[in-house]
Amino acid sequence: MTSLATPHVALEGFAPLGLTAFITTRVAGTFALGGGTPDVEAEAAARWSALQGELSGTAVPHLTSARQVHETTVLAHEGAALPGGLHRHDGADGHLLRGPGALAVTIADCVPVLLAHPEGMVAAVHAGWRGVAGGILGVAIHAMKAAGVAAADLRMHLGPAICGRCYEVGPDVYERLTGWQTTRPRQVDLRALLAEQAKAAGVRHWAASPECTRCDNAVFFSHRAGDTGRQIAVIARPSA
Ligand SMILES: [Zn+2]
Numbered sequence: 001m002t003s004l005a006t007p008h009v010a011l012e013g014f015a016p017l018g019l020t021a022f023i024t025t026r027v028a029g030t031f032a033l034g035g036g037t038p039d040v041e042a043e044a045a046a047r048w049s050a051l052q053g054e055l056s057g058t059a060v061p062h063l064t065s066a067r068q069v070h071e072t073t074v075l076a077h078e079g080a081a082l083p084g085g086l087h088r089h090d091g092a093d094g095h096l097l098r099g100p101g102a103l104a105v106t107i108a109d110c111v112p113v114l115l116a117h118p119e120g121m122v123a124a125v126h127a128g129w130r131g132v133a134g135g136i137l138g139v140a141i142h143a144m145k146a147a148g149v150a151a152a153d154l155r156m157h158l159g160p161a162i163c164g165r166c167y168e169v170g171p172d173v174y175e176r177l178t179g180w181q182t183t184r185p186r187q188v189d190l191r192a193l194l195a196e197q198a199k200a201a202g203v204r205h206w207a208a209s210p211e212c213t214r215c216d217n218a219v220f221f222s223h224r225a226g227d228t229g230r231q232i233a234v235i236a237r238p239s240a
Contacts, residue, residue, distance in 0.1 A: 009022060019116055030044050030229030062079070077101070094123065095125075103235050124235055132177060145202070158207070160212070160219075164189030165212075
């Protein structure tokens, strides 16, 4: 998959399962759909199409994403039943996929969480503070468990996202995230909170990217740094 023309950084841990996982970089350009000028929108749509074409060249037949709304809806997809091409849904922040295909979440400071089981199910979750507070990762893991997947066998990666030193939230958000009361703004590490949630749901194997979208703003888009651009994190399984 290093043959992908779209500039990206590989996310480690999935190659032994025959999967490819990566996040696009700033130099790839924005993948944001919605909210931009018509020209920017058209460029972003062209990037999605180009990336889908590159993936199809590696036997990944389709690429699924959604308009994200910072809630906890997780959609389930049957890869073998989907036609090739791009599939765009509305109002979901997580996806499960059984069989071949790729999932993408759109990110710029929020955490892209990728999950995979050795026997074939993958998931992608977008988790900002609302998603963390609402428990979307637990929703996704429990849906995988309900589909017969043992959480202890899952591999999880927490991709590039804003780090704990860069992410300060107000007292209300801090309490919703941690249960702790405070009277002043506090720093929180969303990836650390997600790792704890995953552990509580039974996940035993995980890794995290070292990058912070804001500290490493030369490489990634960061909402808090003022960027309107968005990168995407992708997990892909080729057809057998
Ligand atoms: Zn940082």
